[in-house]
Amino acid sequence: MSDSALRRTRIKFCGFTRASDIDEAVALGVDAIGLILVPQSPRAVSLERAAALKRSIPPLVSSVVLLRNPDADLVHAVLATIRPSLLQFHGEESASFCASFGHPYLKAIAMQQQRRTLAEIAADYPSAAALLLDGHAPGGLGGQGHAFDWAQATGSVALPVVLAGGIRPDNVAAAIQAARPYAVDVSSGIEQAPGHKDSGKMRDFAREVRRADQIS
Numbered sequence: 702m703s704d705s706a707l708r709r710t711r712i713k714f715c716g717f718t719r720a721s722d723i724d725e726a727v728a729l730g731v732d733a734i735g736l737i738l739v740p741q742s743p744r745a746v747s748l749e750r751a752a753a754l755k756r757s758i759p760p761l762v763s764s765v766v767l768l769r770n771p772d773a774d775l776v777h778a779v780l781a782t783i784r785p786s787l788l789q790f791h792g793e794e795s796a797s798f799c800a801s802f803g804h805p806y807l808k809a810i811a812m813q814q815q816r817r818t819l820a821e822i823a824a825d826y827p828s829a830a831a832l833l834l835d836g837h838a839p840g841g842l843g844g845q846g847h848a849f850d851w852a853q854a855t856g857s858v859a860l861p862v863v864l865a866g867g868i869r870p871d872n873v874a875a876a877i878q879a880a881r882p883y884a885v886d887v888s889s890g891i892e893q894a895p896g897h898k899d900s901g902k903m904r905d906f907a908r909e910v911r912r913a914d915q916i917s
Contacts, residue, residue, distance in 0.1 A: 710877055710910050711884035713765065713863065714903065716744035718896035720757040725900055729907040732884065733763040735789065738771075738779065743895035744888065752783045765789050765807065776802055787830060800828040807863065809833040812849040819858040829860055833886060836866025848872075854880035870905035874913035885910060 714726045715735030723734055736751045737744045746754065751766060758764045763786040766779050770792035779785065780802065790799050791809040799806050808829045810822055823832060836849040848867025861883035868876055869890035876885065889895070891902040 708914055710882065710914055711863075712907060712910055713763075713884055713886040714888070714891060714898070715765070715767065715865075715886055716742070716888035716892075716896055717754060717898065718744060718746055718750075719898070720754055722898035722903075723754060723757040726898070726903055727757075727759060727762055729903055731762070731907065733765050733787070734758050735765045735767055735886070735888070736783075736785075737767045738775070739767060739769045739791070741769075748778060748782055751779075755783050755785065763787060767791050770794060773798075773801070780804060789833065791833075791835075796826045796828065799826065805830045807831050807833045809835050809865075812836055812853055812866065819854070819856055819862070823858045823860045826860070831861040831863050831883060832858070833863040833865055834882075835886075851876055851879040854882060870902055870909050873906055874909045877910065877913040878916075 711732040713733035713735055714731050716737055717723050717734060726734060736746060736754055738748065738751060739745055755764050765787045766783055766785040767789040768776065768779070768791065776788065788802070788804055788806040789809060790806055799808060806829060808826045810832055812834050819832065826832065834854050854862055854864055863884040863886050864876055864880050864882035865886035868885055868887050873885055887906060891898055891906050893899040
C-alpha cells in the first residue's frame with residue numbers, strides 16, 4: 702500500500718434523517734453513514750426508519766448505527782432489522798457488553814474532563830474496531846458541536862482513532878493536521894438544521910479533508 706493511501710483520512714457523516722442527503726453524501730465519496738437511534742437526540746430515527754435509510758447506502762459504504770446505553774434486546778433488533786456494518790456505542794457501555802454481540806463496533810469516548818490517556822482507554826476496549834473521540838462531557842450527548850483539545854487525540858494508541866466533536870468545514874483541516882486521526886466524524890457541522898444536511902457544507906467538508914491529506 703502506498704504512503705498516500707495510508708495517509709488518507711476516512712470520512713464519516715452522521716445523523717441522517719433523509720435519503721436524499723445520504724445520496725449526496727455518497728456522491729461525495731464519504732466512507733461511512735451514521736444513523737442515530739437515541740431518542741434524546743434531535744437526529745433520532747426509529748428502528749423502522751433507520752432500516753429504510755440503510756437501503757439508500759450502497760455496497761462498500763459503511764453503515765453505522767449509533768446507540769447510547771441500549772439494552773441487549775435493542776441491539777439484537779438493530780442487528781436483525783438494519784444489519785449495519787458497525788455499531789457505535791456512545792454511552793457508558795462496558796467492554797464486555799460491547800463485545801457480547803460479536804459485531805464490529807466503535808466506542809465513543811467523552812473527551813471533556815477526560816483524565817485518562819488514549820492508551821489507557823484503548824486497553825479497556827481491546828475488541829473495538831476504533832475509538833471515536835467526541836467533545837461532550839461524560840454522561841452527555843454527542844452531536845452538540847462541542848470541540849475538545851485535539852492534542853488529547855495524539856500519542857501512540859493500539860486502535861484507530863476517529864475524531865469528532867465541533868468539527869466543521871472551516872476547521873477540519875486544522876484538526877487533521879493536529880491529531881492525524883484515522884477518520885473524522887461530523888454531524889452538526891454539515892447541517893442547515895438538526896438531521897437536515899447542507900449540500901454545500903458537506904461538499905466543503907469533504908474537500909477540506911482531502912486538501913489536508915495532500916499537504917500532510
